[in-house]
Amino acid sequence: MKVKGRGWKFGDDVDTDAIIPARYLNTSDPRQLAEHCMEGIDPGFAQRVRQGDIILAGKNFGCGSSREHAPIAIKAAGVCCVIAKGFARIFYRNAFNIGLPILESAEAVEGSQQGDELEVDLGKGEIHNLTRGEIFFSQPIPPFMQELIRDGGLIRHIAKRLKGTA
Amino acid sequence: MGMTITEKILADHAGLKEVTPGQLIDAEVDVALGNDITAPLAIEAFKEMGGKRVFDRKKVILVPDHFTPNKDIQSAEQCRLMRKFAKEQQLSHYFEVGRMGIEHALLPEKGLVGPGDLIIGADSHTCTYGALGAFATGVGSTDLAAAMATGKVWLRVPETIKFIYYGRRQPWVGGKDLILYTIGDIGVDGALYKAMEFSGEAISALDMAGRFTVANMAIEAGAKNGIFPPDEVTLGYIQGRIKKDYKLYNSDADARYSEVREYDVSSIEPQVACPPSPANVKGVKELAGVEIDQVVIGSCTNGRVEDLRVAASIIRGKKIPPNVRLIVIPATQDIYLQALREGLLEVFVEAEAAVSTPTCGPCLGGHMGVLGKGEVAIATTNRNFVGRMGHPDSQVYLSNPAVAAASAIKGRITHPEEVAKE
Numbered sequence: 094m095k096v097k098g099r100g101w102k103f104g105d106d107v108d109t110d111a112i113i114p115a116r117y118l119n120t121s122d123p124r125q126l127a128e129h130c131m132e133g134i135d136p137g138f139a140q141r142v143r144q145g146d147i148i149l150a151g152k153n154f155g156c157g158s159s160r161e162h163a164p165i166a167i168k169a170a171g172v173c174c175v176i177a178k179g180f181a182r183i184f185y186r187n188a189f190n191i192g193l194p195i196l197e198s199a200e201a202v203e204g205s206q207q208g209d210e211l212e213v214d215l216g217k218g219e220i221h222n223l224t225r226g227e228i229f230f231s232q233p234i235p236p237f238m239q240e241l242i243r244d245g246g247l248i249r250h251i252a253k254r255l256k257g258t259a
Numbered sequence: 260m261g262m263t264i265t266e267k268i269l270a271d272h273a274g275l276k277e278v279t280p281g282q283l284i285d286a287e288v289d290v291a292l293g294n295d296i297t298a299p300l301a302i303e304a305f306k307e308m309g310g311k312r313v314f315d316r317k318k319v320i321l322v323p324d325h326f327t328p329n330k331d332i333q334s335a336e337q338c339r340l341m342r343k344f345a346k347e348q349q350l351s352h353y354f355e356v357g358r359m360g361i362e363h364a365l366l367p368e369k370g371l372v373g374p375g376d377l378i379i380g381a382d383s384h385t386c387t388y389g390a391l392g393a394f395a396t397g398v399g400s401t402d403l404a405a406a407m408a409t410g411k412v413w414l415r416v417p418e419t420i421k422f423i424y425y426g427r428r429q430p431w432v433g434g435k436d437l438i439l440y441t442i443g444d445i446g447v448d449g450a451l452y453k454a455m456e457f458s459g460e461a462i463s464a465l466d467m468a469g470r471f472t473v474a475n476m477a478i479e480a481g482a483k484n485g486i487f488p489p490d491e492v493t494l495g496y497i498q499g500r501i502k503k504d505y506k507l508y509n510s511d512a513d514a515r516y517s518e519v520r521e522y523d524v525s526s527i528e529p530q531v532a533c534p535p536s537p538a539n540v541k542g543v544k545e546l547a548g549v550e551i552d553q554v555v556i557g558s559c560t561n562g563r564v565e566d567l568r569v570a571a572s573i574i575r576g577k578k579i580p581p582n583v584r585l586i587v588i589p590a591t592q593d594i595y596l597q598a599l600r601e602g603l604l605e606v607f608v609e610a611e612a613a614v615s616t617p618t619c620g621p622c623l624g625g626h627m628g629v630l631g632k633g634e635v636a637i638a639t640t641n642r643n644f645v646g647r648m649g650h651p652d653s654q655v656y657l658s659n660p661a662v663a664a665a666s667a668i669k670g671r672i673t674h675p676e677e678v679a680k681e
Binding site for chain 1: 644
């Protein structure tokens with residue numbers, strides 16, 4: 094499972110209020126949430142981000158509230174993968190549960206700049222920085238988690254299995 | 260090999276004799292909680308996965324508290340969806356406006372959570388219930404949906420950091436100061452994925468309100484849960500409230516800890532977390548003089564009657580200066596009524612504060628006190644991230660209720676003793 098896109102760089106401790114400010118939580122519509130994605134830290138992000146782009150962030154990405162609206166907003170904005178030095182606990186669970194692939198790799202974050210072209214092989218845990226001609230590594234995403242991502246998250250994954258179409 | 264209180268509760272709920280950190284378990288849930296922001300997503304997910312009935316109508320609890328009383332039409336629609344689901348599922352514990360409170364003050368008060376419970380909630384401050392000697396952790400809406408359907412949740416057994424607090428607290432120092440000091444020490448990811456176990460003579464001396472405040476902010480250090488071994492104070496609190504079985508757990512003398520940290524509380528003055536991080540903590544004296552526009556006393560962190568009593572003791576007989584807005588929010592209807600009976604609300608209103616019905620409202624910039632551009636607030640809440648209480652160019656300082664009250668009187672960040680001496 095491969096994804097490819099431009100990198101967007103953020104620092105440490107990006108919190109869920111930065112990802113999706115609480116004033117927008119009066120809806121759970123992914124399209125509406127996407128319009129305000131990262132508004133607390135980069136107000137123009139939602140307008141400039143393109144389908145397939147990749148977020149590169151520091152440690153403790155997604156700290157703060159348990160709002161699943163945060164990974165939903167990121168995914169609906171078109172971001173195909175978040176690579177960070179580390180993730181906050183609840184965000185980590187939520188991201189996989191809604192089908193947003195995330196990878197931990199401090200070296201990929203350190204070694205990449207805003208706007209770099211990246212190609213990520215989720216199953217191999219390989220991050221190719223095409224702009225710089227470098228390759229970085231992270232823990233691969235195991236096959237069952239890739240399937241969960243492909244199905245669009247845990248709920249659809251379970252529903253599919255219950256229907257016996259898996 | 261011994262186990263910690265967290266490990267023992269998790270082992271029992273997974274039907275295992277023992278567990279070790281790192282182990283993945285499938286655990287039974289005693290309470291699954293949602294609010295008006297997280298439950299609508301969970302209800303959609305519950306239906307999408309083919310859920311028909313919740314696993315136990317007494318154990319799924321829904322509290323509309325964040326944007327209630329409904330702040331706009333969209334919020335009203337989210338609450339309507341939740342109300343309909345609660346009715347369809349015949350939930351025993353759905354708390355409508357007028358009966359509700361901020362979830363993490365409400366559930367302990369009503370005796371719906373107790374020692375030894377395993378509680379998950381789609382709200383990060385679910386960790387508050389650890390103050391009762393329970394395992395409680397925040398999850399997302401999808402995890403809540405799965406628990407509503409199955410009564411189970413998968414968990415990774417966390418390592419535990421033990422925090423020991425010695426000595427006697429200075430005047431005007433409460434649970435809020437101990438936890439802010441600790442987060443300032445270890446950072447916003449200092450306990451990432453781990454359990455924070457609070458112990459020592461200064462913890463034994465803390466009342467339940469103070470313990471709820473400490474456990475509440477464990478998430479602000481990245482922790483999975485915060486936990487207090489239950490004692491007489493715990494038992495005194497649950498007596499007359501709890502109507503279900505409970506179990507007292509305690510850590511073994513030879514339990515394993517990833518780390519042990521010790522603090523002498525006698526050297527800790529009232530603490531203030533500066534924007535934009537709960538770990539950006541300083542002693543109140545260092546910040547004396549920072550001018551403020553708004554003060555909020557309330558939230559799941561510090562909206563209990565004990566907090567209101569401390570604030571009222573400082574404000575009594577004084578007036579808030581005209582350039583400052585003080586908003587006081589009792590956390591539950593029972594706290595509101597108690598504060599009314601004790602004359603505390605009269606103290607606030609006479610000082611020209613606004614007193615609100617229970618709501619999370621301003622804490623997350625929802626309603627009832629949203630900040631405008633460039634405005635500065637001091638609040639007894641739990642987060643001060645950029646834009647947390649409103650405009651991205653507003654700022655929030657976090658403190659205990661005494662510091663917040665004293666600051667409201669002076670219009671600048673103030674040590675409580677300065678006002679109390681007057």
